[in-house]
Amino acid sequence: MSRFDAFTAGWSFRTTTPSFEPGEEITAFVTGYENGSGVARIGDTVLTLTDAAPELVDTQVQLRIEEFDESDHTGRATVLADED
Numbered sequence: 051m052s053r054f055d056a057f058t059a060g061w062s063f064r065t066t067t068p069s070f071e072p073g074e075e076i077t078a079f080v081t082g083y084e085n086g087s088g089v090a091r092i093g094d095t096v097l098t099l100t101d102a103a104p105e106l107v108d109t110q111v112q113l114r115i116e117e118f119d120e121s122d123h124t125g126r127a128t129v130l131a132d133e134d
Contacts, residue, residue, distance in 0.1 A: 066093035067123045070115040075130065078113055080106040095123040102129050
């Protein structure tokens with residue numbers, strides 16, 4: 051193993067379009083409120099939060115993924131808990 055390989059062992063790059071499975075629980079920030087729903091953006095992935103109150107914008111929350119379309123990296127999630 052070269053020194054470079056040893057130095058970079060275990061490194062990986064994050065994707066700008068993460069994918070999620072229904073039922074998966076994640077923590078994310080509510081980044082906006084559009085058309086009566088909260089929005090959480092993780093990279094270029096957009097999750098609609100139908101039960102989020104406008105006061106949750108800029109707040110970190112625990113979410114459960116309800117639906118996810120991997121082809122366009124959009125989905126719907128439910129707010130489980132406010133982390134603040």
